Amino acid sequence: MVNLILNENMKLYRRWRTWIMVGLMIGAVLLGSIVEWYYDTKEAPEGTWQEQLTEENRQYAANLNDPDTEEENKTYIQRQMTVNDYRLAHDIRPESGTMWDGINGSAELVVLITLFTVIVAGDSLAGEFTSGTIKLLLIRPASRLKILLSKYISMLMFGLLLLVILFVVSVMVNGLLYQFQHMGLQLVTVDGQGQIVERNMFANLWQSYLLNGVSTIMFVTMAFMISAAFRSSAMAIGFSIFALFAGTLLTEFIRRYEWSKYVLFANIDLSAYLVGRPYQEGMTLAFSIAVLAAYFIVFNLVSWLVFTRRDVAS
Amino acid sequence: MSQEPIVSLRGVTKKIGRATIIDNLSFDVPQGEIFGFLGPNGAGKTTTIRMMVGLMSIGEGEIRIKGKNVKSEFEQAIRHVGAIVENPEMYKFLSGYHNLIHFARMIPGISKQRIDEVVSLVKLENRIHDKVGKYSLGMRQRLGVAQALLHKPSLLILDEPTNGLDPAGIRELRDYLRQLTRREGITVIVSSHLLSEMELMCDRVAILNKGKLVDVKLIGDFIGAGDASQTFLIEALPSERALAALSDMEGVGAVHRAPEGLEVTAERDRIPEIVERLVRNDIRIYGVRARQQSLEDRFLEMTGGEQIG
Ligand SMILES: Nc1ncnc2c1ncn2[C@@H]1O[C@H](COP(=O)(O)OP(=O)(O)OP(=O)(O)O)[C@@H](O)[C@H]1O
Ligand SMILES: [Mg+2]
Numbered sequence: 273m274v275n276l277i278l279n280e281n282m283k284l285y286r287r288w289r290t291w292i293m294v295g296l297m298i299g300a301v302l303l304g305s306i307v308e309w310y311y312d313t314k315e316a317p318e319g320t321w322q323e324q325l326t327e328e329n330r331q332y333a334a335n336l337n338d339p340d341t342e343e344e345n346k347t348y349i350q351r352q353m354t355v356n357d358y359r360l361a362h363d364i365r366p367e368s369g370t371m372w373d374g375i376n377g378s379a380e381l382v383v384l385i386t387l388f389t390v391i392v393a394g395d396s397l398a399g400e401f402t403s404g405t406i407k408l409l410l411i412r413p414a415s416r417l418k419i420l421l422s423k424y425i426s427m428l429m430f431g432l433l434l435l436v437i438l439f440v441v442s443v444m445v446n447g448l449l450y451q452f453q454h455m456g457l458q459l460v461t462v463d464g465q466g467q468i469v470e471r472n473m474f475a476n477l478w479q480s481y482l483l484n485g486v487s488t489i490m491f492v493t494m495a496f497m498i499s500a501a502f503r504s505s506a507m508a509i510g511f512s513i514f515a516l517f518a519g520t521l522l523t524e525f526i527r528r529y530e531w532s533k534y535v536l537f538a539n540i541d542l543s544a545y546l547v548g549r550p551y552q553e554g555m556t557l558a559f560s561i562a563v564l565a566a567y568f569i570v571f572n573l574v575s576w577l578v579f580t581r582r583d584v585a586s
Numbered sequence: 587m588s589q590e591p592i593v594s595l596r597g598v599t600k601k602i603g604r605a606t607i608i609d610n611l612s613f614d615v616p617q618g619e620i621f622g623f624l625g626p627n628g629a630g631k632t633t634t635i636r637m638m639v640g641l642m643s644i645g646e647g648e649i650r651i652k653g654k655n656v657k658s659e660f661e662q663a664i665r666h667v668g669a670i671v672e673n674p675e676m677y678k679f680l681s682g683y684h685n686l687i688h689f690a691r692m693i694p695g696i697s698k699q700r701i702d703e704v705v706s707l708v709k710l711e712n713r714i715h716d717k718v719g720k721y722s723l724g725m726r727q728r729l730g731v732a733q734a735l736l737h738k739p740s741l742l743i744l745d746e747p748t749n750g751l752d753p754a755g756i757r758e759l760r761d762y763l764r765q766l767t768r769r770e771g772i773t774v775i776v777s778s779h780l781l782s783e784m785e786l787m788c789d790r791v792a793i794l795n796k797g798k799l800v801d802v803k804l805i806g807d808f809i810g811a812g813d814a815s816q817t818f819l820i821e822a823l824p825s826e827r828a829l830a831a832l833s834d835m836e837g838v839g840a841v842h843r844a845p846e847g848l849e850v851t852a853e854r855d856r857i858p859e860i861v862e863r864l865v866r867n868d869i870r871i872y873g874v875r876a877r878q879q880s881l882e883d884r885f886l887e888m889t890g891g892e893q894i895g
Pocket of ligand 2: 631632633745
């Protein structure tokens with residue numbers, strides 16, 4: 273099994289394509305961070321952060337008293353004011369203007385990881401069929417299940433590698449840009465119940481990475497299944513990328529139907545529960561995890577069944 | 587054949603859709619021989635091989651390799667098999683050497699030394715670190731053979747191995763396969779429709795046609811068979827007069843004019859009389875030779891010639 277994974281990794285990392293993806297990943301982090309830093313320093317607001325927050329709170333208070341403000345906005349404003357008050361009282365500055373602004377911004381790039389891993393996963397199995405090398409792979413004393421599993425594991429390892437690269441590069445570049453000031457800054461937010469929460473920034477960052485990683489895993493598993501079923505890289509990659517971008521859009525249209533909460537894309541963004549805004553009223557984190565687990569099992573079952581049962585002809 | 591056969595097929599049948607591609611195949615491949623699968627395009631050679639190596643499921647019947655059932659004991663059955671199925675496809679973006687490392691990793695107990703050994707065996711030392719994408723067909727074929735031999739299999743299955751090899755390469759392969767069987771007791775199964783090749787390479791051939799087994803024969807029995815009456819080629823001038831002289835001769839069958847001379851069907855014993863008669867008629871003789879009916883002719887006879895599939 274270890275040898276099979278070594279093989280998959282060899283096939284992955286001895287290709288230009290893979291390193292171009294790694295390069296693009298690094299490039300995107302660098303570009304995003306530098307651009308953000310540039311505008312951050314150029315358009316820095318005047319005064320200390322304490323003065324800014326005080327000013328912000330004054331505006332919020334005015335908004336709250338305005339009868340035109342909607343209820344939903346009012347809750348948001350109240351939460352912000354609570355956070356600001358807490359910051360002023362405990363002397364914890366906001367992230368903006370520190371390295372954490374850029375680092376947290378770069379976390380959005382997890383979608384790139386999904387994209388690249390899906391491309392690699394879509395090609396990993398189907399590519400063997402297209403090139404005919406699948407025959408040489410299957411006429412060895414390794415079960416088809418193990419071969420499938422080794423490919424799957426190497427895909428997840430690739431995703432993890434990109435995640436580590438994202439983390440290291442974004443911390444390094446933003447650290448350098450902001451001279452590593454405020455590294456120990458605490459994150460201050462309000463939880464679903466309106467209580468103040470103070471958390472370590474690194475822990476928060478990895479939490480958001482891993483929550484996004486769940487969606488990466490789901491898309492990779494789906495690409496893998498299509499790859500096994502249709503034996504066509506183009507189809508697997510194309511369909512998965514389409515789903516990646518159109519999936520969330522689709523869920524917007526069907527939100528009003530009760531059944532839409534069982535759709536994969538309605539559950540794939542687990543971070544919605546952190547900010548207390550689920551896709552539909554009444555959905556819980558446990559519900560979404562259960563739905564995702566069901567899809568995960570079905571996808572893998574289909575991959576396994578079609579891959580181990582079907583003839584390899586032509 | 588006192589030994590147990592290395593491969594045995596019993597009632598193997600394969601249907602795809604409604605078409606019966608392989609129809610009730612049963613035969614044994616004896617140990618230590620070079621065994622040929624012979625048949626026209628679409629006869630089912632590749633399909634049979636695919637079932638033997640587990641790429642296709644076996645519809646009905648049973649295939650055993652070294653006594654192990656391919657269906658139920660796949661990993662033990664395939665452990666002793668090295669194969670190329672159709673084209674020798676390799677990872678184009680890897681070097682030949684890394685391709686070998688890749689396949690070596692899939693079977694326990696293959697050393698670096700063994701890899702170097704097979705590389706020099708197929709004479710690829712100079713190009714082994716190049717990307718396979720830059721290889722010629724013949725070089726890929728050699729790498730394919732190397733890959734199949736890595737784990738010292740006791741059964742080597744090669745689907746059309748001479749495809750893409752130059753004459754020297756074919757000869758080398760042939761000699762090498764002979765060595766393998768004679769010296770190391772390996773059994774080799776080759777498929778081909780290049781009949782002349784089989785004649786030189788194989789000890790025994792199974793003839794397939796339209797998914798059915800036509801016959802299994804020792805190659806010697808093949809060529810010698812049907813010997814009673816033979817065709818001889820007689821180079822004699824002037825040919826019209828020679829034709830006339832022989833046409834009414836007793837004990838001589840058909841006489842035709844061929845580009846190289848006269849084609850005469852007769853028993854071997856008749857040759858002296860034929861020559862004598864020609865000489866008496868003042869005809870000059872430049873040569874007389876027997877036209878051996880080749881495996882090819884026999885083969886076409888048996889499979890009914892033209893039609894494919
Ligand atoms: N996947 C498939 N689906 C349907 N029919 C198939 C399939 N693969 C092969 N066949 C049919 O099975 C028959 C045998 O094919 P096979 O490839 O085994 O022939 P072959 O003896 O190897 O021929 P060749 O000398 O051309 O390589 C052919 O009639 C072919 O059309
Ligand atoms: Mg064939």
